[in-house]
Amino acid sequence: MVHRVVVTGMGVISPVGQSVAEFFDQLAEARSGIRCVPESVYSGPNRLVAGQVQFDPSRYWAQRETALLDRATQFALAAAREALHDAALDVNDDDERCAGVYWGTGFGGAGSLEASYRQLYGGDGRVRPASVVLSMSNAAAGQISIANGLRGPELNVSTACCSAAVAIGEACRAIRHGYADVIVAGGSEALVTNGVLRAWDAMRALAHADPADASRSCKPFSANRTGIVLAEGAGALVLESAEHAAARGAKVHAELVGYGNVGDARHISRPDADGQVRAMRTALDDAGLQPREIGYVNAHGTATDVGDVVETDAIRRVFGDAARGLAISSTKSLHGHLMGAAGAVELVVAIVAMERGILPPTAHLEQADPACDLDYVPNVARRARIDAVMSNSFAFGGMNGVLVARRFPR
Amino acid sequence: MNTLQTIKELVAKQSGTTPDRIDENASVDKLGIDSFGVLELLFELEDIAGVSIPREALPREGTLAQLAAALDGMIASKAASPK
Numbered sequence: 001m002v003h004r005v006v007v008t009g010m011g012v013i014s015p016v017g018q019s020v021a022e023f024f025d026q027l028a029e030a031r032s033g034i035r036c037v038p039e040s041v042y043s044g045p046n047r048l049v050a051g052q053v054q055f056d057p058s059r060y061w062a063q064r065e066t067a068l069l070d071r072a073t074q075f076a077l078a079a080a081r082e083a084l085h086d087a088a089l090d091v092n093d094d095d096e097r098c099a100g101v102y103w104g105t106g107f108g109g110a111g112s113l114e115a116s117y118r119q120l121y122g123g124d125g126r127v128r129p130a131s132v133v134l135s136m137s138n139a140a141a142g143q144i145s146i147a148n149g150l151r152g153p154e155l156n157v158s159t160a161c162c163s164a165a166v167a168i169g170e171a172c173r174a175i176r177h178g179y180a181d182v183i184v185a186g187g188s189e190a191l192v193t194n195g196v197l198r199a200w201d202a203m204r205a206l207a208h209a210d211p212a213d214a215s216r217s218c219k220p221f222s223a224n225r226t227g228i229v230l231a232e233g234a235g236a237l238v239l240e241s242a243e244h245a246a247a248r249g250a251k252v253h254a255e256l257v258g259y260g261n262v263g264d265a266r267h268i269s270r271p272d273a274d275g276q277v278r279a280m281r282t283a284l285d286d287a288g289l290q291p292r293e294i295g296y297v298n299a300h301g302t303a304t305d306v307g308d309v310v311e312t313d314a315i316r317r318v319f320g321d322a323a324r325g326l327a328i329s330s331t332k333s334l335h336g337h338l339m340g341a342a343g344a345v346e347l348v349v350a351i352v353a354m355e356r357g358i359l360p361p362t363a364h365l366e367q368a369d370p371a372c373d374l375d376y377v378p379n380v381a382r383r384a385r386i387d388a389v390m391s392n393s394f395a396f397g398g399m400n401g402v403l404v405a406r407r408f409p410r
Numbered sequence: 411m412n413t414l415q416t417i418k419e420l421v422a423k424q425s426g427t428t429p430d431r432i433d434e435n436a437s438v439d440k441l442g443i444d445s446f447g448v449l450e451l452l453f454e455l456e457d458i459a460g461v462s463i464p465r466e467a468l469p470r471e472g473t474l475a476q477l478a479a480a481l482d483g484m485i486a487s488k489a490a491s492p493k
Binding site: 062063064067124126128129130133 | 443449
């Protein structure tokens with residue numbers, strides 16, 4: 001038996017808001033959370049910008065508890081807490097079919113790892129006892145499970161920029177095919193650290209700080225775009241079988257209907273339109289939807305020279321004539337690239353857009369690029385009734401994760 | 411070095427409280443210090459005291475007063491037989 005899968009709870013920690021409501025409101029008003037990286041974080045030669053979260057752990061935990069939680073794990077726990085509260089789910093109501101955790105992260109406990117190496121090689125040569133459990137890739141997934149008593153199936157996904165999208169897609173499949181009734185799915189990332197920024201800068205992939213206004217530095221699809229803005233945060237969704245949700249009278253945000261996971265098999269960092277086309281088509285086929293039934297696409301849109309053109313090309317090939325009437329936006333323009341958490345926060349954007357009938361814009365689209373000539377909802381949000389949405393996440397390694405959600409009930 | 415006072419200050423810092431609120435005769439378990447908290451405490455004491463402290467110096471049922479006494483012993487042995 002194949003179960004339908006619905007979203008009954010959502011939570012977000014991001015550079016523009018630390019709740020789903022605050023997050024979406026800021027995006028709808030085109031308010032950017034991107035700022036210059038302070039010298040206390042980054043000590044390299046170039047002036048860099050990033051999307052950082054003004055996070056106060058003492059709102060959630062006592063000091064002793066935060067000592068065991070890397071920043072990325074703290075974001076994960078906070079987002080999962082909001083999502084589970086939103087879902088009003090009692091995870092202990094069924095001993096047999098426990099709720100699971102499927103979580104994505106590109107880097108895991110990056111800050112803790114960097115602190116450990118700094119101490120080992122540059123400091124007193126010692127390593128803190130908690131270093132392993134702080135920095136291991138599955139720390140967030142494990143801590144979410146422990147904090148919330150989730151004893152079901154667990155998976156930690158690391159597929160770079162599409163980690164969260166893949167975690168959510170795999171969770172959807174697990175519920176569809178009866179491996180769980182409920183899974184908390186999403187992703188977290190906190191890699192705005194000196195070492196990581198230097199490594200990305202060395203690839204010459206990061207945006208130049210906008211000389212007039214640092215908050216405008218991320219310009220997807222604009223002819224004067226200069227590259228990626230790294231960001232941190234987390235997104236969590238409670239996925240549930242439709243029957244389980246109905247039996248407990250849960251409120252449903254949307255139905256998760258399509259998942260496309262395919263590889264480019266071309267280049268370790270350069271994106272490829274063929275792979276993206278196949279990923280989008282796979283997700284649409286999985287959803288049983290025609291391209292023209294999609295009302296809004298939250299693009300991957302990282303503002304690289306090549307990436308934005310490749311994605312434009314791929315969308316045009318998938319949507320054909322329908323591409324002209326399709327609204328697409330890259331909200332990375334406002335919250336930055338959350339890396340392993342991107343797929344989760346961006347799916348939340350797409351679902352809330354559908355719920356509220358508001359499409360958030362691609363901000364800072366200052367100069368039209370003839371190679372990116374689709375409707376990117378430039379600069380200002382727009383009201384629209386839409387019934388199905390798509391979220392794209394395309395990653396280094398040539399990995400692609402595309403998700404499709406639709407209004408529920410139909 | 412006032413060993414017990416130093417230990418209480420470290421534990422207070424870890425817990426976000428003040429040394430006078432730490433009961434040196436309560437077990438580590440009762441104080442709510444988990445296994446990582448114990449390791450962190452011994453780690454910092456090693457740095458301060460300049461001696462290597464075995465994990466057994468502070469078991470779950472041990473107290474901070476007992477740790478202080480044991481640590482004083484280790485510091486004294488080291489002073490008595492310098493290498």
